[in-house]
Amino acid sequence: MGALRARDIPNLITLLRIALVLPVVWALLRERYPLALWLFAVAGISDGLDGFLAKHFHWTSRLGAILDPIADKLLLVSCYLCLGWLEVLPLWLVGVVLGRDLFILxxxxxxxxxxxHYDPAPTWISKTNTFAQIVLVIVVVLQQAAEPFSTHFVLWLIYTVLATTVTSGVDYVWTWGRMAWVNRS
Incomplete structure (x- = not known):
């Protein structure tokens, strides 16, 4: 095994984000919402930092391209499962979010x-969906910690996540189905 190089830093940060999944899950299941929010924020900052370092210094790698979305999905799916278990999010929404990810996988x-071979590249609707899912997690965790949001706003976010999840799932089927058709011919 070789020595640690500067170009490995983004991957190490991504591994840290994966390691944060269990503490976030623990904090959520113990209903320690402020701690969960802080850990989620650290994970979000680390996501931005590893992306910045990889792009700015050209430290991108195939491993990083694989690990980064896995880290994001592990964190988001774990949060959705916990918040569904705690009945903070509706189980049907958790099922739709999880079902879309499993279908894409x-x-x-x-x-x-x-x-x-394929190079996974998120589409604009997929990025919008991820953003909406993150905002919903933050808002419902804040709601549990301090109740600053109206029920109507949270409900609007829930239906926004539903719409973007379904739309991005259909977009993936259309895009990849078309590519499969072209590449198979």
Whole structure:
């Protein structure tokens, strides 16, 4: 195993973000919402920092391209599962969010084995969906910690996440289905 190089820093930060998943889950399940919010914020800052370092210093890597979205999904899905378990988020929304991710994972796996190599690149609707999911987690955790938001606003966010989740799922099916059709022919 080689010595640590500066270009490895973004991947190490991503691994730190993965390591933060369990403390976030613990804090949520113990209903220690302020702690969960701080840990979630540290994870978010680390996501921005590793991305900045990788792009600014050209320290990108195939491993980082794989680990970064895994870290993001682990954190978000874990938060949704915990908040659903605690009945802070509706279980049907948790099911839709989880179902979309599993469907995309199954499609990517099938594409890889049936068609060939692919480079996952999030679309604008997928990025919008991720942003909406993050905002909803932050708002409902803040709601549990201090109740600063109206029920109507939280409900609006829930339906926004539903709409962006379904739309991005359909977009992935359309985009990757079309690419599979073209590449298979």
């Amino acid at each position: 199954a499609g990517a796996t099938a594409y890889h084995f049936l068609i060939g």
